Amino acid sequence: xxxxxxxxxxxxxxxxKQYLLLLKGKKELDYSxxxxxxxxxxxxxxxxxxxxxxxTDNRLEQEGVHIKSKEKVLTDGPFLEFKEIIAxxxxxxxxxxxxxxxxxxxxxxxxxxxxxxxxxxxxEPF
Amino acid sequence: xxxKAGEPYQLTEHLFRHSYGKLVAILIRYFGLHxxxxxxxxxxxxxxxxxxxxxxxGVPNNPQGWLMDVAKKKTLxxxxxxxxxxxxxxxxxxxxxxxDTALEDSTLRMIFACCxxxxxxxxQIALALKTLGGLSVSEIAQGLLTTEDNVNKRLYRAKKKLKxxxxxxxxxxxxxxxxxxxxxxLYLLFNEGYYSLHGNKRxxxxxxxxxxxxxxEVEASFTSSGQVKSLLALMYLLLARFESRVDxxxxxxxxxxxxxxxxxxxxxxxxxxxxxxxxxxGELNSYLxxxxxxxxxxxxxxxxxxxxxxxxxxxSVLEKMTAAYSIKLNMCIACFFKGNRDEAIHSLEKVExxxxxxxxxxxxxxxxxxxxxxxxxxxxxxxxxxxLSISRHELEKEIIQRRLxxxxxx
Numbered sequence: 001x002x003x004x005x006x007x008x009x010x011x012x013x014x015x016x017k018q019y020l021l022l023l024k025g026k027k028e029l030d031y032s033x034x035x036x037x038x039x040x041x042x043x044x045x046x047x048x049x050x051x052x053x054x055x056t057d058n059r060l061e062q063e064g065v066h067i068k069s070k071e072k073v074l075t076d077g078p079f080l081e082f083k084e085i086i087a088x089x090x091x092x093x094x095x096x097x098x099x100x101x102x103x104x105x106x107x108x109x110x111x112x113x114x115x116x117x118x119x120x121x122x123x124e125p126f
Numbered sequence: 127x128x129x130k131a132g133e134p135y136q137l138t139e140h141l142f143r144h145s146y147g148k149l150v151a152i153l154i155r156y157f158g159l160h161x162x163x164x165x166x167x168x169x170x171x172x173x174x175x176x177x178x179x180x181x182x183x184g185v186p187n188n189p190q191g192w193l194m195d196v197a198k199k200k201t202l203x204x205x206x207x208x209x210x211x212x213x214x215x216x217x218x219x220x221x222x223x224x225x226d227t228a229l230e231d232s233t234l235r236m237i238f239a240c241c242x243x244x245x246x247x248x249x250q251i252a253l254a255l256k257t258l259g260g261l262s263v264s265e266i267a268q269g270l271l272t273t274e275d276n277v278n279k280r281l282y283r284a285k286k287k288l289k290x291x292x293x294x295x296x297x298x299x300x301x302x303x304x305x306x307x308x309x310x311x312l313y314l315l316f317n318e319g320y321y322s323l324h325g326n327k328r329x330x331x332x333x334x335x336x337x338x339x340x341x342x343e344v345e346a347s348f349t350s351s352g353q354v355k356s357l358l359a360l361m362y363l364l365l366a367r368f369e370s371r372v373d374x375x376x377x378x379x380x381x382x383x384x385x386x387x388x389x390x391x392x393x394x395x396x397x398x399x400x401x402x403x404x405x406x407x408g409e410l411n412s413y414l415x416x417x418x419x420x421x422x423x424x425x426x427x428x429x430x431x432x433x434x435x436x437x438x439x440x441x442s443v444l445e446k447m448t449a450a451y452s453i454k455l456n457m458c459i460a461c462f463f464k465g466n467r468d469e470a471i472h473s474l475e476k477v478e479x480x481x482x483x484x485x486x487x488x489x490x491x492x493x494x495x496x497x498x499x500x501x502x503x504x505x506x507x508x509x510x511x512x513x514l515s516i517s518r519h520e521l522e523k524e525i526i527q528r529r530l531x532x533x534x535x536x
Contacts (some may be wrong), residue, residue, distance in 0.1 A: 032262030033170075036177045037142035043181045059178045088178075 016093040018055060018120045019100040023088045025113040042108035050092065050103055059088035087113055091120070140332075141189060142173055144339070146260030149197045151236035154257075156201075159239055160289040162257060168204065172197040233258070233343050238304055239288065241311040249284035250311045251318060252277055259336045261329075269329040270318055305348055309357050312341050313413070316361050320368070334365055352409035355400050356417050362397030363420035366390040382429035394424045415444045434464035451477075451485040455492050462496055471496050487513050487522065498533055506533060 031039070047054055062085070090107075094100035097119060104115045146169055153165035172193055186192040240254040251270070255261045263281070267274045319333025338361050345354045370384040401417050418440050426432040441457035454477065462470035474493045481489045494509030507530065514526045 030262075031174075032265055033142035033146040033173050033260040034140070034265070035262070036173050037137060037140075040177045040180055041137065044184075058182055 016095060017100075017122060018091055018093050019097070020118045020120050021090040021092065021100075021104050021107075022086055022116040022118065023059075023090070023109060023113040024116060025085065025087055039108070039112065046106065046108050050106070053092040053094055053103055055091040055093055057088065057090040060086060137185060137189060142176075143260035145190060145193050146170075146173065147236075147258040148233055149193065150257045150260075152194075152232040153197065153201060154236060154239075155232045162285050162288060164204075166257065168197060168200050171200055234347050237312075237340055237343060238308055240284075241304070241308040242287075243304075243307050245284050245287055247311065247314055249280045249287070251315050252280040253284040254311065254315060254340065255333070255336065256281055258340060261332075261336075265329055268326045269333050305344065305351055306353065308344060309341065309353055309413075312337050312344070313357055313360075315340075316364075320364055331368060334361070334368065337361065338365070350407065352404050352407040353411045353413055355404035355407065356411055356413035359397050359400035359404055359417035360413050360420055362393050362400065363417060363424050366393035366397065366424060381423060381432075386428065389424065397421065397424065410443075412444060412447055415440045415447075419444075432463070434460055438464050451481055452488065455485065455488055459492060459496070462499075467496075467500060471500065483516075487517050490516070491526070503533065 047057075092100060092103055094103060097117065100117050100119070104110075104117050107115065109115070149169045149172065150162075150165050153168060154162060157165050175196060176189075176193060180186070180189075236258055237254070240258060241250050245253065248270075252266055255266045255269070256263070261269070263274050263277050266277045270277070316334055316337035319330045319337065338358070341354065341358055341361065345351070345358060348354050366389050367384065369388040369390075370386075397417070398421060401414075401421055404414050404417070419437050422433050422437050422440075438457065438460035441453060441460050445453045445457050455474075458470045458474045461473070471493070474489075474496065478489070478493075490509040490513035494506045494513065497503075497506035497509060510526055510530045510533070514523060514530065517523045517526060
């Protein structure tokens with residue numbers, strides 16, 4: 001039975017794929033302190049609820065370098081249109097893109113950012 | 127840092143909002159009042175950073191300390207960039223401990239600045255809510271039943287005034303003199319939240335708690351002030367009835383209709399404690415009397431068994447102190463319920479021509495109710511009609527109309 005259980009988990013893991021959720025949008029500056037705290041709490045609660053899918057996440061600072069080519073380097077952002085700024089990312093694992101989208105859709109972060117869901121190519125031993 | 131996988135660290139309910147006020151207060155002390163916006167920007171920035179970092183890393187064990195450190199770091203960075211300030215402020219800040227003592231002191235200074243008599247009361251309230259309470263413009267607008275535009279204007283005026291004035295905090299004498307003005311602003315703030323059935327309930331009760339919190343800050347430094355303790359007593363005793371409260375114009379007379387089982391006994395207990403502390407200081411003031419009256423209501427089993435004699439006595443003294451018509455109306459009501467019905471109605475009838483327009487609706491509602499209780503129905507209905515024709519508030523009109531229909535069918 002134990003062996004059986006292990007195999008099931010193993011199979012599950014094999015079937016899970018990782019997805020990159022890109023958070024796109026501008027950094028909002030005019031939220032009230034109360035709203036900021038609510039936003040923080042909502043996000044942390046959500047991460048708890050998706051703990052079996054959660055892999056990692058981070059936010060990105062606004063400044064950075066945009067290297068277009070060897071000759072063309074744009075620095076000291078915000079250098080792009082606000083709309084295009086990537087504010088952060090979350091990596092989750094899910095069975096398929098549908099499940100990944102469902103998870104992304106359940107995120108309170110959608111109130112503030114657009115989310116782009118992209119499957120990651122998994123590194124596998126040959 | 128707490129583990130992400132573990133239970134999320136519970137933040138205290140208004141941590142961000144209260145920290146906002148505290149940090150702004152402490153920064154303004156070093157920037158000066160003319161730099162309110164700079165301080166506000168730094169603190170807002172700090173909270174955004176907290177929101178982002180804590181989302182990812184979890185909440186630090188000492189959230190408030192974290193916020194203070196980051197705000198201090200941001201301030202130093204800014205000052206380093208601004209050559210002009212470096213020599214003047216930076217050294218002082220470098221050696222400043224952002225600890226609790228500094229906090230209390232700064233918050234108190236900021237309360238005094240916000241409640242400066244040079245600012246018109248609506249601006250005082252808006253400024254206190256924004257810089258001390260950490261409420262957003264839209265939350266303030268909802269709480270005060272006005273437009274965001276209007277709130278912005280009030281804030282603008284207030285900040286402009288602050289820029290022009292150097293307010294002296296250093297002298298203790300000056301502070302003592304100003305306590306009275308400060309607590310009258312805090313009382314106004316409380317009333318804004320308490321007396322209205324309109325608007326967002328959550329925000330309104332927040333205004334009340336904010337007023338109480340700030341009054342506590344004042345109390346911490348003026349422990350022997352009878353006025354401050356009396357005001358705290360009054361606020362707690364009123365807040366205990368928040369769930370069943372009605373319009374101010376009609377508060378006392380409709381106490382009979384209130385559901386006393388929803389009154390918060392714990393808040394009543396705190397209120398009574400402050401009241402007895404205030405009474406021991408032996409200093410008579412209008413808050414003490416109002417708190418005394420609120421206590422009589424809070425402690426009475428029901429409307430009938432209220433100690434109306436005591437309520438009447440306290441209103442009488444209060445009326446001599448303030449000569450306000452609202453007090454006079456309530457005094458007549460108390461007079462009626464303590465048994466002197468004719469006397470009460472007669473003294474109300476006598477002042478009909480003197481009542482200023484602000485109190486006319488209350489006046490006719492009160493007199494109408496007393497007539498109604500005496501079963502002089504035509505006069506009762508006449509009063510309601512008058513009240514209805516004067517009232518400018520939709521909700522108030524509705525209430526009057528409902529009562530009119532009710533009495534008419536009797």
